[in-house]
Amino acid sequence: MKTDHPVLPGLERGGVPPRAVTSAFDPIRLTQARRLAGLTKKDVAEELGVSPAAVGQYETGVSRPRPDLMPQLARVLDVPVEFFLAGRPGQQIDASMAHFRSLRSTPKAQRERALAFTEQVWELTHALERRVQLPPVSLPGFLGGEVHPGEALPAEPKAAAQELRRQWGLGDGPVTHLVRRMEAHGIVVVLPAGANAAAATVDAFSSRSARPLVVLTRNRANDVYRHRFTAAHELGHLVLHSDATGDSRQEREADAFAAEFLTPQASIAPLLPRRMDLGHLAGLRRTWGVSVQSLVYRCRELGLISDATASRTYQKLRTLDGQPGFSAEPVSGFPGEQPILLSQALELAERETGLSVRELAQELAWTPAHVRELLGMPDSRPVLRLV
Secondary structure, three states, rough: EEOOOOOOOOHHHHOOHHHHHHHOOOOOHHHHHHHHHOOOOOHHHHHHHOOOHHHHHHOOOOOOOOOHHHHHHHHHHHHOOOHHHHOOEEOOHHHHEEEEHHHHHHHHHHHHHHHHHHHHHHHHHHHHHOOOOOOOOOOOOOOOOOOOOOOOOOOOHHHHHHHHHHHHHOOOOOOOOOOHHHHHHHOOEEEOOOOHHHHHHHEEEEEEOOOOOEEEEEOOOHHHHHHHHHHHHHHHHHHOOOOOOHHHHHHHHHHHHHHHHOOOOHHHHHHOOOOOHHHHHHHHHHHHHHHHHHHHHHHHHHOOOOHHHHHHHHHHHHHHOOOOOOOOOOHOOOOHOOOHHHHHHHHHHHHHHOOOOHHHHHHOOHHHHHHHHHHHHOOOOOOOOOO
């Protein structure tokens, strides 16, 4: 459900009295903040000194929290009191709109937490897009596409990857700067600063909201090669799957899409060794930007090696972990694989309209630190350490 109303004047000024917030209380905001904080209704109830049923009634709109509870509720959920005011643009995102890696092993509460995070990324994007024209969505198969509206890619993952490479003009070689290319085609990619608790509980996820969105996590994707494959996997979901069922078939299809998108069979097959040569694969890893493990899987998939050889190779790779050519390489060393779309949109809005992080935070009813966190911007303030 999408709401789009002008920002309340009192919110722009800040300092709205708790009684006024109670009068204009938005139950959807309470649910979002609670899920983002990773708390249950019982957790919140214990902090407020009310029953879990009362918190449930607050979230369904049956009743509203008393004014004297508002400051405590804001403290418990780590949001400004004004966060609970109705009237700000928002979009509710449910599980059918988002794809999660390792869905079956991700608890419902953690998925809800990630969805709440995604809703806030949408709000941030919407606020910036009111001031800055973002790249048009050029993603065949995405219903909200602006460049290819309603034009679907082939349903078969390999064919879809080949066609998207053609439409994006990628040729038949390695895909450089994958994340930057996704952003240039209108996809919002987020890599939260630090180990954001809301996003850290899942491997990665994507959402087919008004604008395609992919969230990558630092703690689960601390290697650029895995990071790139995960981004390509989520890209596959966006173009192949209009609904998120979370079944193994969709995951296999997204993996097949990513493999063909990053290493097209026609291009990579002649380069792969017929006898296992890990040194050769380590060189291909650097050139094509995929892990040695992915290249071994590609060898097996294309029938160049047997299952037994692949199994022995994976065992050998475990013993080589950390050695030159086989160690993880942090994403921080690859600027083209780090999102910049939203942070650059803010910089442009600052230059053209004078928008500041603090003003944006007031508009969204967030803290400035939370805005920086979603933008992937580290806090540049010096740290006071008491010894």
